Amino acid sequence: MEDQDAVCKRPQARPARYGIFSKIKLMMQRQRLGELLVMNGHLTPGELRYALAYQKNNRQNLGRILIEQRLVSQSELYSVLAQQLTLRLLAGTTTLVIAFSCMGMKPAKAASIKDVPAQMSLVSTANHAFAPVSVYPALFNAEERRSGNLDPFTKWTSMFGRFEKAMSQPSGKKVVEDWKQDLHAYKGLPLRQMAEQVNSLINQIEYIEDSNNYGQSDYWATPVEFFKRGGDCEDFAIAKYVSLRALGVPEERMRIAIVQDLQKDIPHAILIVYTDDGALVLDNQNKRTLSANSVSRYKPIFSINRHAWWLHTKPTSTVLASAQ
Numbered sequence: 451m452e453d454q455d456a457v458c459k460r461p462q463a464r465p466a467r468y469g470i471f472s473k474i475k476l477m478m479q480r481q482r483l484g485e486l487l488v489m490n491g492h493l494t495p496g497e498l499r500y501a502l503a504y505q506k507n508n509r510q511n512l513g514r515i516l517i518e519q520r521l522v523s524q525s526e527l528y529s530v531l532a533q534q535l536t537l538r539l540l541a542g543t544t545t546l547v548i549a550f551s552c553m554g555m556k557p558a559k560a561a562s563i564k565d566v567p568a569q570m571s572l573v574s575t576a577n578h579a580f581a582p583v584s585v586y587p588a589l590f591n592a593e594e595r596r597s598g599n600l601d602p603f604t605k606w607t608s609m610f611g612r613f614e615k616a617m618s619q620p621s622g623k624k625v626v627e628d629w630k631q632d633l634h635a636y637k638g639l640p641l642r643q644m645a646e647q648v649n650s651l652i653n654q655i656e657y658i659e660d661s662n663n664y665g666q667s668d669y670w671a672t673p674v675e676f677f678k679r680g681g682d683c684e685d686f687a688i689a690k691y692v693s694l695r696a697l698g699v700p701e702e703r704m705r706i707a708i709v710q711d712l713q714k715d716i717p718h719a720i721l722i723v724y725t726d727d728g729a730l731v732l733d734n735q736n737k738r739t740l741s742a743n744s745v746s747r748y749k750p751i752f753s754i755n756r757h758a759w760w761l762h763t764k765p766t767s768t769v770l771a772s773a774q
Contacts, residue, residue: 497521720748
């Protein structure tokens with residue numbers, strides 16, 4: 451109890467002095483969690499040196515050390531990580547807007563990501579049970595602009611390569627076979643029911659922050675990694691995307707959407723599934739699938755699938771979904 455009391459009574463750390471551009475630069479960099487906590491006054495330089503020395507000897511995640519040693523609280527740690535992630539996301543979005551502006555009327559670059567989910571497909575991936583989507587709904591009442599250039603999205607594109615490699619390894623094969631057995635019961639269901647079943651199945655996996663799982667603030671895990679280790683919001687969305695693809699759902703009917711959660715004021719990832727009756731939201735924060743028209747807490751930033759990505763901008767009138 452003496453150590454705990456000593457920590458609780460330590461003097462409040464004073465925020466370190468940084469210029470505004472130095473602060474932004476620091477928040478944009480990875481592996482600078484300790485300095486960010488010092489900058490925000492949650493940690494003293496001496497405490498950071500102690501934690502880094504402890505980390506060197508024990509090879510543990512810095513965030514875990516800071517919490518276990520009672521140097522910072524979970525809320526302080528997550529607050530700083532959320533600030534950093536939000537700033538990176540905003541900066542990335544700005545870059546994407548600039549990239550779109552520079553494209554002008556140039557033809558979009560074709561996607562070149564291998565259809566890895568087809569390798570575990572339970573049905574033909576050239577599934578004719580689903581009519582092509584001719585008009586998409588305005589996602590959360592926002593306009594969207596399409597591009598086929600996926601080069602900026604390295605976390606997304608590299609995930610497919612790592613997934614294919616993991617599927618060829620013995621432990622990965624076992625994960626995929628167990629996963630396929632779970633999905634087998636959903637073959638041939640109407641799309642809405644299929645999406646509901648997949649959403650329930652995947653939401654049973656444990657939620658774990660990337661910082662605790664991988665020592666990174668933002669890591670897009672393969673489904674094999676996700677089933678072995680749990681994951682955060684984008685990992686849930688990826689596993690649902692691949693599950694539905696394995697069940698024959700065309701990728702034009704699916705997108706992973708990065709949104710701003712207006713209730714929590716943090717970025718979030720969900721899966722959007724386009725049915726003939728409109729868009730469905732598959733969300734690890736909700737046990738049920740919801741119509742996108744009934745969800746008001748999210749502001750879309752961008753959405754993506756294996757063929758293209760869409761930049762979402764100012765609100766506009768909603769367009770009803772339809773299929774040919």
